[in-house]
Amino acid sequence: MKMQIKKAIVATLLVVLGAGAAQAAGKRCTEERSLRSTDSKLATSVTFVNRTQENVRIYWLNYKSGREFYKELRPDQRFTQDTYATHPWVATDAEENCLETYMPQARASTMEIR
Numbered sequence: 001m002k003m004q005i006k007k008a009i010v011a012t013l014l015v016v017l018g019a020g021a022a023q024a025a026g027k028r029c030t031e032e033r034s035l036r037s038t039d040s041k042l043a044t045s046v047t048f049v050n051r052t053q054e055n056v057r058i059y060w061l062n063y064k065s066g067r068e069f070y071k072e073l074r075p076d077q078r079f080t081q082d083t084y085a086t087h088p089w090v091a092t093d094a095e096e097n098c099l100e101t102y103m104p105q106a107r108a109s110t111m112e113i114r
Contacts, residue, residue: 029098035088036065042085046102047110049078054093056113061088061101073113 037060050056050073058079059067067090071079083089089102091113102111 029101032090032098032101035061037061037063037087039086040084042106044085044104045080045082045108046104047078047080049112050075051112051114057092059090
């Protein structure tokens with residue numbers, strides 16, 4: 001019975017949100033609790049781009065997995081931050097709900113928040 005309910009919920013999400021949106025919503029932030037910054041050896045940079053219609057907030061995840069606020073971005077605003085390849089970042093909405101997590105690459109990269 002529980003499996004049928006789960007399948008019905010997934011089917012409804014696929015219809016209402018579209019297949020891509022349903023998959024993205026399930027994967028965006030589930031890993032935030034397990035992410036934390038580690039060493040600071042490989043320097044890089046990330047350009048955050050707000051592609052939403054609302055303001056988003058950018059947080060660095062510190063060495064204890066805690067959020068540290070860095071910047072609020074208006075729609076279509078961008079912001080480049082020096083960081084390290086082992087330092088994760090989180091974008092949230094105005095109510096602090098996670099929209100996306102991002103682990104920088106070894107080279108300069110871009111996180112487009114959608």
